[in-house]
Amino acid sequence: MIEGLRRVVRGIREHFYFFVVSTGVVASALVLLGLFAMVLRDVNAMVGSWQADQHVSAYFAAGVTPEVETEMHALVAGRREVAKVERVTSADAAVWMTERAPELAAVFSELGPAALPASLEITLQPEIATPEKMEAFVASLKIQGTRPDGDGVIGTVWEDVDYGQEWVARVHTFLSLLTALGFAFGAATGLATLFLVANTIHLVVHARQDELAILRLVGATERYIVGPFIVEGVMQGLIGGLTATVVLYAIHQGLLVRLHSLLSLAMGAAPTFLPADQVVVLVATGVALGAGAAWGAVRRFLARLP
Amino acid sequence: MIRLYHIVKSYGEHNALRDVSVHVERGEFIYITGPSGAGKSTLLKILYGAERPSSGKMLVGGLDVTALDRERVAQLRRNMGIVFQDFKLLPRRTVADNVALALEVMGAPRDQINRRVPAALNIVGLKGREGSLASHLSGGEQQRVAIARAIVNDPAVMLCDEPTGNLDGGMAVEVMEILQAIHRRGTTVLVATHDQGLMDRFPKRVLRLLDGRLSTIEPPKRRSVAPGVGPAERG
Ligand SMILES: Nc1ncnc2c1ncn2[C@@H]1O[C@H](COP(=O)(O)OP(=O)(O)OP(=O)(O)O)[C@@H](O)[C@H]1O
Numbered sequence: 001m002i003e004g005l006r007r008v009v010r011g012i013r014e015h016f017y018f019f020v021v022s023t024g025v026v027a028s029a030l031v032l033l034g035l036f037a038m039v040l041r042d043v044n045a046m047v048g049s050w051q052a053d054q055h056v057s058a059y060f061a062a063g064v065t066p067e068v069e070t071e072m073h074a075l076v077a078g079r080r081e082v083a084k085v086e087r088v089t090s091a092d093a094a095v096w097m098t099e100r101a102p103e104l105a106a107v108f109s110e111l112g113p114a115a116l117p118a119s120l121e122i123t124l125q126p127e128i129a130t131p132e133k134m135e136a137f138v139a140s141l142k143i144q145g146t147r148p149d150g151d152g153v154i155g156t157v158w159e160d161v162d163y164g165q166e167w168v169a170r171v172h173t174f175l176s177l178l179t180a181l182g183f184a185f186g187a188a189t190g191l192a193t194l195f196l197v198a199n200t201i202h203l204v205v206h207a208r209q210d211e212l213a214i215l216r217l218v219g220a221t222e223r224y225i226v227g228p229f230i231v232e233g234v235m236q237g238l239i240g241g242l243t244a245t246v247v248l249y250a251i252h253q254g255l256l257v258r259l260h261s262l263l264s265l266a267m268g269a270a271p272t273f274l275p276a277d278q279v280v281v282l283v284a285t286g287v288a289l290g291a292g293a294a295w296g297a298v299r300r301f302l303a304r305l306p
Numbered sequence: 307m308i309r310l311y312h313i314v315k316s317y318g319e320h321n322a323l324r325d326v327s328v329h330v331e332r333g334e335f336i337y338i339t340g341p342s343g344a345g346k347s348t349l350l351k352i353l354y355g356a357e358r359p360s361s362g363k364m365l366v367g368g369l370d371v372t373a374l375d376r377e378r379v380a381q382l383r384r385n386m387g388i389v390f391q392d393f394k395l396l397p398r399r400t401v402a403d404n405v406a407l408a409l410e411v412m413g414a415p416r417d418q419i420n421r422r423v424p425a426a427l428n429i430v431g432l433k434g435r436e437g438s439l440a441s442h443l444s445g446g447e448q449q450r451v452a453i454a455r456a457i458v459n460d461p462a463v464m465l466c467d468e469p470t471g472n473l474d475g476g477m478a479v480e481v482m483e484i485l486q487a488i489h490r491r492g493t494t495v496l497v498a499t500h501d502q503g504l505m506d507r508f509p510k511r512v513l514r515l516l517d518g519r520l521s522t523i524e525p526p527k528r529r530s531v532a533p534g535v536g537p538a539e540r541g
């Protein structure tokens with residue numbers, strides 16, 4: 001045990017430059033992976049906030065009585081697709097509008113309180129976020145609003161049902177694309193990382209192959225030779241992982257948060273740094289990468305030795 | 307000590323060794339000679355497990371070592387000292403660290419290492435050079451470090467492939483004298499060389515290879531009673 005540690009320390013001391021380079025490469029690889037994880041988290045949060053916004057505005061036609069409005073409110077609130085429904089009277093709408101555009105106050109007072117239609121502002125359950133399901137919901141809402149008119153003609157209580165049809169379809173396509181891209185980019189990043197670390201450590205072991213040959217010649221077993229390299233790989237993973245965490249935190253503070261405040265309108269939720277468990281996974285990935293690459297490389301060189 | 311029965315080693319079409327059968331007794335000193343490409347190195351490689359014979363059988367110390375796995379090859383090498391033309395030292399380690407390597411890989415305790423390394427260095431005449439870096443030594447000194455590493459765990463057999471190949475005349479004689487001294491302590495020594503001058507100066511039994519075949523086994527020349535001819539020295 002002590003003898004083994006002595007050998008690890010000696011190996012690092014004799015090849016300190018290689019140790020630093022390998023650790024740096026592991027750290028860079030993990031920064032790459034961590035950046036990807038962070039962006040993915042942000043996109044996920046963004047998607048979440050968009051989906052939570054799945055929203056339908058159903059405007060009542062002029063002349064619909066408050067009793068009918070109340071009845072429709074109850075009907076809509078009872079549907080299982082609906083997460084929340086809010087009744088907005090003409091007066092509420094006028095107030096809302098006046099608050100945001102005070103210059104319109106004169107127009108409203110001239111037109112009277114009924115200038116804007118009363119409406120039901122409906123928030124749907126998240127699982128109704130696809131264009132097809134929203135369309136189906138709106139269609140059934142229209143059927144529910146159908147009333148026989150006084151003259152025996154079929155009429156409807158709705159002036160209009162608005163759910164940003166095009167917007168929903170576009171966001172949906174965009175999100176599917178984003179998910180596919182995310183997976184492709186994740187796979188590419190993972191492969192690049194693996195390749196980078198494996199090749200660096202392969203080169204480092206290559207530079208030490210005379211040492212491997214001599215050890216083998218004086219009767220060292222494979223375990224004896226591989227052991228210190230694996231411990232070195234673990235240390236490179238640990239140090240590289242912690243370094244990567246610090247770098248990622250700096251990038252997060254310096255770049256993502258600022259970028260977010262610029263784009264906050266489009267993005268919604270503020271970006272948060274990787275949670276502790278994901279940092280642990282990142283460092284563990286580094287350890288596994290370092291140890292695995294060392295093991296693979298040394299085994300490959302030993303297999304070639306007489 | 308060493309028994310080879312009908313050893314054949316082929317590399318593809320080419321036969322590096324063809325039907326070699328030899329017995330080497332415990333405590334013998336033997337030269338393996340022959341022109342370049344005759345199969346001298348191949349014969350030694352087969353003995354220390356770096357190559358497997360294509361056919362035939364061999365025993366070392368009564369043990370069948372014809373087809374060992376890597377773990378057993380490591381065990382075999384701990385009982386052999388191997389010396390090469392190019393020394394094979396770790397240049398950035400000290401003389402003592404290089405010699406200690408052969409004990410460390412066996413898991414020998416520190417106090418044993420501290421005792422045996424200076425003793426081995428004493429035998430090769432490098433007492434007091436423990437702390438020098440291997441790369442700072444002359445060729446002859448480096449080869450003596452390699453020999454000290456080979457003998458530090460008291461192996462029964464020592465295999466030397468052109469141990470004087472990179473050394474000039476004076477240093478070559480020094481190295482040969484050290485090998486003689488080791489032989490006198492009872493170690494079986496096999497030396498592959500094509501230096502006829504050295505073989506004349508230190509006459510021993512000679513295995514002559516020609517194109518992979520054992521052509522002759524010559525007894526030691528009688529013309530001189532060279533210093534260092536021990537009692538084990540029989541034809
Ligand atoms: N790994 C190999 N692959 C193919 N052929 C080989 C291999 N090793 C040795 N040989 C061939 O086997 C023959 C014997 O080689 P070996 O190295 O044993 O000769 P040697 O007697 O030691 O020669 P030298 O005096 O030059 O060292 C040579 O023809 C060589 O080319």
Ligand SMILES: [Mg+2]
Pocket residue numbers: 346347348467
């Ligand atoms: Mg040779």
